[in-house]
Amino acid sequence: MTVVANAFGEALRLLISFDAELMSIVALSLQVSLGALLIAAVIGLPFGAALALYEFPGRRSITVFLNALMGLPPVVVGLFVYLALSRAGPFGFLELLFTPTAMVIAQTILITPIIAALTRQLVEDLWREYGEQLRSLGSGAGRAIPTLLWDARYALVTVLLAGLGRAMAEVGAVMIVGGNIAGFTRVMTTSIALETSKGNLSLALGLGIVLMLLALIVNAAAHLVRETATRQLG
Amino acid sequence: MKTILRTLAVLALFAGANPATAADRTIRLASTTSTENSGLFSHLLPAFEARTGIRIHVIAVGTGQAIRLAKRGDADVLLVHHKPSEERFVREGFGVRRHDVMYNDFVLIGPAGDPAGIRGGKDVTAAFRKIANAKATFVSRGDDSGTHKKERGLWRAAQVDIKAVGSRWYRETGSGMGAALNTASGLSAYVLSDRATWIAFRNKGALDLLVEGDKRLFNQYGVILVNPRKHPHVKAKDGNAFIAWLTSADGQKTIAAFKVKGLQLFFPNAK
Amino acid sequence: MSTLNSILPLRLEHVSYAVRGRTLIDAIGTTFQAGARTIILGPNGAGKSLLLRLCHGLLTPTDGRVVWGGPFAKEARKRQAMVFQRPVMLRRTAAANIDYALALRGFSGNDRKTRLSEALRNTGLSELANQPARVLSGGEQQRLALARAWSLEPEVLFLDEPTANLDPAASRAVERIIGAIHASGTKIIMTTHDLGQARRLADEVLFLHGGRLVERSPAETFFEKPRTDTADAFMRGELYW
Numbered sequence: 132m133t134v135v136a137n138a139f140g141e142a143l144r145l146l147i148s149f150d151a152e153l154m155s156i157v158a159l160s161l162q163v164s165l166g167a168l169l170i171a172a173v174i175g176l177p178f179g180a181a182l183a184l185y186e187f188p189g190r191r192s193i194t195v196f197l198n199a200l201m202g203l204p205p206v207v208v209g210l211f212v213y214l215a216l217s218r219a220g221p222f223g224f225l226e227l228l229f230t231p232t233a234m235v236i237a238q239t240i241l242i243t244p245i246i247a248a249l250t251r252q253l254v255e256d257l258w259r260e261y262g263e264q265l266r267s268l269g270s271g272a273g274r275a276i277p278t279l280l281w282d283a284r285y286a287l288v289t290v291l292l293a294g295l296g297r298a299m300a301e302v303g304a305v306m307i308v309g310g311n312i313a314g315f316t317r318v319m320t321t322s323i324a325l326e327t328s329k330g331n332l333s334l335a336l337g338l339g340i341v342l343m344l345l346a347l348i349v350n351a352a353a354h355l356v357r358e359t360a361t362r363q364l365g
Numbered sequence: 366m367k368t369i370l371r372t373l374a375v376l377a378l379f380a381g382a383n384p385a386t387a388a389d390r391t392i393r394l395a396s397t398t399s400t401e402n403s404g405l406f407s408h409l410l411p412a413f414e415a416r417t418g419i420r421i422h423v424i425a426v427g428t429g430q431a432i433r434l435a436k437r438g439d440a441d442v443l444l445v446h447h448k449p450s451e452e453r454f455v456r457e458g459f460g461v462r463r464h465d466v467m468y469n470d471f472v473l474i475g476p477a478g479d480p481a482g483i484r485g486g487k488d489v490t491a492a493f494r495k496i497a498n499a500k501a502t503f504v505s506r507g508d509d510s511g512t513h514k515k516e517r518g519l520w521r522a523a524q525v526d527i528k529a530v531g532s533r534w535y536r537e538t539g540s541g542m543g544a545a546l547n548t549a550s551g552l553s554a555y556v557l558s559d560r561a562t563w564i565a566f567r568n569k570g571a572l573d574l575l576v577e578g579d580k581r582l583f584n585q586y587g588v589i590l591v592n593p594r595k596h597p598h599v600k601a602k603d604g605n606a607f608i609a610w611l612t613s614a615d616g617q618k619t620i621a622a623f624k625v626k627g628l629q630l631f632f633p634n635a636k
Numbered sequence: 637m638s639t640l641n642s643i644l645p646l647r648l649e650h651v652s653y654a655v656r657g658r659t660l661i662d663a664i665g666t667t668f669q670a671g672a673r674t675i676i677l678g679p680n681g682a683g684k685s686l687l688l689r690l691c692h693g694l695l696t697p698t699d700g701r702v703v704w705g706g707p708f709a710k711e712a713r714k715r716q717a718m719v720f721q722r723p724v725m726l727r728r729t730a731a732a733n734i735d736y737a738l739a740l741r742g743f744s745g746n747d748r749k750t751r752l753s754e755a756l757r758n759t760g761l762s763e764l765a766n767q768p769a770r771v772l773s774g775g776e777q778q779r780l781a782l783a784r785a786w787s788l789e790p791e792v793l794f795l796d797e798p799t800a801n802l803d804p805a806a807s808r809a810v811e812r813i814i815g816a817i818h819a820s821g822t823k824i825i826m827t828t829h830d831l832g833q834a835r836r837l838a839d840e841v842l843f844l845h846g847g848r849l850v851e852r853s854p855a856e857t858f859f860e861k862p863r864t865d866t867a868d869a870f871m872r873g874e875l876y877w
Contacts, residue, residue, distance in 0.1 A: 218438035218596060226598075228439055229393065229424060263694055264724035268737045268784075269714060278736070282727045310424040313407070328543025329402050330550075330568030 141337025179250025206303030401425035403561035429509030438596035507537030775806025
């Protein structure tokens with residue numbers, strides 16, 4: 132338990148001293164995960180909405196499969212992307228392995244199903260509420276996609292936060308495709324893994340506390356945004 | 366559709382953009398977790414970069430994985446510590462030439478209480494036999510690393526069929542050296558470790574160094590350039606610059622100068 | 637822009653609607669002409685709401701046809717509107733909700749701005765224009781739904797029990813607006829449970845029972861002396877299903 136107590140001390144020390152290495156690791160973590168979130172949102176939001184609104188054969192199977200993909204193990208995604216980006220693999224010529232870009236790709240693959248599946252559910256519920264009126268006004272399924280996504284914007288913030296949380300918390304994918312290279316592809320989670328393997332348990336846990344603080348700040352900010360907006364727009 | 370893919374690729378590149386990469390000369394070194402965990406690279410590589418302007422990206426994984434990585438062409442230089450595997454790597458055409466770099470040794474770690482009674486022994490195979498007879502908990506890395514291969518070799522030398530003992534006392538964690546040490550600490554178990562990782566390790570708990578000095582615990586490190594004929598993209602010039610420096614008087618001195626808690630961890634022996 | 641008789645008459649030819657083997661609308665044949673305010677009455681489960689949706693195109697008949705007439709029959713879809721029992725508003729301001737419908741129809745520029753402000757004014761909602769639509773009261777939201785429909789200048793306005801969830805004052809306000817919309821040239825086809833409301837608003841009555849069109853009469857006839865026994869029982873409050 133002293134490890135835990137020391138961990139808080141370590142976390143404080145790291146934060147107060149604005150440790151340069153820590154700052155760059157935090158910056159990279161945010162860069163990678165936010166980058167992945169952006170791309171995952173661009174793909175996942177419309178895809179999830181379309182899945183909710185368009186009827187086509189195989190729709191139910193795709194939905195079930197998409198929901199299952201939410202449970203993709205990060206290490207499996209990492210392995211898959213590694214094999215694809217490896218020099219011996221199909222996309223080796225892109226020279227992306229062991230770079231932050233590869234990490235963004237892996238995390239995007241990891242969280243897009245989450246964003247799409249949760250969006251699908253939200254939009255489906257909304258369509259049940261709005262569908263008749265929107266169709267009466269002349270909106271087809273396609274036209275309704277941006278309308279419903281915008282209408283669900285506050286609930287979607289929660290969806291995006293879920294995706295971001297998953298990205299920032301995972302270590303399996305970024306470890307394999309990034310290689311945990313010091314000063315280049317080292318992020319919070321891989322640092323924690325490294326320090327743990329060196330036996331620096333207090334430091335590892337301290338880093339974990341810093342990571343949690345980061346997550347807290349992001350979530351608090353999103354909550355504030357939702358609160359003020361809901362108050363203004365019902 | 367194409368514009369969408371292109372935009373996404375640009376987004377990904379932008380998101381992963383790192384100003385440092387574009388202009389620098391960098392090479393990729395596949396090495397082992399034990400070497401990384403000891404802290405040697407943090408000491409060694411900045412010296413090389415200062416001298417040559419070449420930055421080295423270290424991918425630290427188990428020896429087996431490092432070799433496979435190098436075979437696939439995902440690294441430029443290989444630095445591991447299992448001579449038979451390294452020689453096979455060169456023989457099969459994946460590497461140009463193997464150079465000795467440095468050595469250290471393995472040590473047998475175990476619980477301070479030492480239920481198998483091996484403390485202070487000079488014969489490591491005898492110690493292994495005692496552990497097997499006592500069925501004392503033993504943590505194996507089980508990850509096809511240099512350490513793991515060395516350990517398996519020692520069981521063979523001790524004439525213990527380690528594959529047949531089951532997992533009641535022989536625990537294969539499939540992990541790096543540090544993680545294995547953490548597990549051994551948690552289980553109060555025996556574990557074979559390289560000395561460098563052990564000295565640098567900060568979670569020793571009730572573990573102690575019990576057996577050392579046997580010649581069979583000798584641990585040799587070798588460095589190899591990945592063969593540009595097999596993988597034309599390999600950065601041969603800079604890779605060779607690194608190998609040349611590592612085996613030069615300057616590099617060897619830098620290796621010897623690396624100390625943890627006042628102890629030298631790696632002993633240069635390039636020819 | 638609206639012209640009478642450009643998509644009417646609306647003809648129902650042997651229209652049926654069945655779900656999972658159950659016939660909910662049974663071979664209804666009738667014609668709706670411009671001018672009269674048509675109220676559809678009937679007990680619960682008679683199929684009133686279904687019939688509205690079949691006419692408006694939200695449902696497709698499983699048998700028979702819904703045929704719009706007139707020179708602009710092909711554009712019938714864009715010249716109707718519907719108001720539902722529960723107003724459905726987007727998470728935007730009141731004005732934005734009307735604007736959304738106008739944009740969807742293709743109105744733009746000054747025409748759009750004028751329609752928007754007039755619709756708000758004619759329904760007494762100008763002051764609430766910038767309020768979030770969803771914080772308005774039930775009555776205000778329903779008036780907003782009417783404003784939204786009216787801004788499109790539909791030739792036919794379908795209403796499905798528009799005051800079922802409103803208090804008497806709000807109901808009267810809605811009825812006044814419906815009257816005004818009718819006066820501006822829109823055909824009204826409406827269902828209601830409120831017989832008093834039906835008496836106030838109807839020019840003619842369609843009476844449904846069990847998915848069938850049982851009686852169709854001018855309002856006075858239906859309310860004074862219905863021609864069928866079922867309708868008569870209904871008016872006396874003795875028709876239970």
